[in-house]
Amino acid sequence: MNSEELLQKYRAGVRFFGYLQLRAIDLSGMNFSGADFMQADFSQANLVGTHLTSCTLEEANLTDANLETADLRRVTLAGADLIRANALCADFSLAELTGADFTDANLCTARLIGSNLVGAKLTGAILLGASLMGASFESADLKGANLSCSYLYEADLSTANLEKVALNRALYGPHTVFPVGFDPQAAGAYPIMAGVNLSGKDLSGTCLPGVNLEGANLSGADLRNSEMCWANLQGANLQGANFTGTNLSGANLLGAKIDEGLLDGAYLCGAILPDGRMRGVDFGYLKAEWR
Template identity: 40%
Template sequence: MDADELLKRYCAGERNFTQISLHLVNLSEVCLAGINLNRANLANATLSQTNLRGANLIEANLTAAALWRTDFSGANLILANLKAANLIRATLSQVDLHKGSLVKADLRLADLHGADLSGANLAGADLRYTNLSGANLAGANLSGANLTGANLSNADLSHTSLAKAILYKTDLSNVDFTEVDLTEVDLHHCLFNGVTLTERSLIEVV
């Protein structure tokens, strides 16, 4: 299926496009709110500035997709593959990315406040100046991620790996640091307000 056919069917009221193949398709700057793309193949697709609010993207393949300024507010992205995707300035507030793959994804200036990223793999991701306030990152892998200037205030980082991550001017106010791996992490330039580190985490920092 190509972009024109999908848009025609969507405009006619169809929403179910489960397991559809849209590899390399260009669907930028269109409204696809509420669409069902469960297990769809969108690898290398262009969906920049597209409205995907409330979309079902469970187990969708968005590897290396262009998602600049895309609006995913309230979307379901459980187990979705967003490896190496361009999500600069994307809106992902309140999304469910439980166990999603965001390895080496570019999330600079993205809005992920209140998102469920529990168990997600964000290894090597670029999260500079990303809003992760109130996000659930329990059990997530953030090893090697760049969190310069990111806002993680009130986030749940319990059982998260931050090994070798870059944290510079990162807001860690009221963060849950229970059993966090902070191996080779420098927290000296981070912002704190009421944060309590566990004994184990303190040992890792030292």
């Protein structure tokens, strides 16, 4: 079945396409939301930007498929093969991915928020900058995976295999669960929580909206171009930190030490500033409202 025949059937109301041989098919940009492709063969298929929301792809073969920017929210991919798949910027939020095989897959900047990856295989997978908040990795195999710069808030990695995993600049919070005895900071990850010491750390370009860094030590940290709107920075040590291009709108900096911080170009609309502690700051064109 070619792409035109498949799309015509879908538009006519057909939703079951299980077991089909769709190897190397081009369905880029098409909408098949809610369809059932159980055990279908999508190996080497072009699924760039394809809308597959709430689809069933249980035990489907997507080896070497191109899923770049595909919408896979709430999809069922249990037991599916995604070996070497390109899922750059794809959205797997709230997806059922138990036992799926992502060996050597490209999941850079992909969204797997709240996804179930219990027992999934991600050996050698690249998850650079991926959003993994609230994802469950119980019994998942992440050996040799690259999770650098990923977001791990509230993720459960308690029983995951993290052998040789890269976590450089990955961000985690107080509710992220790692295996017993595993030291995420030794692996290069940064804790984002109240009172933490992130002095001199590179947090440039990170997404930190609404985080609680009350009393944290961020002296000398690089926070250029970061998103920190509504962040709680009360009493934090921000001396020497670089906030160029940082979005601090609505942030609470009450009592923060920033007399030597570089705030030139920071966006502070609606921010609560630390009155009396601003001497020596290079504001450039910055106009902030004191409260």
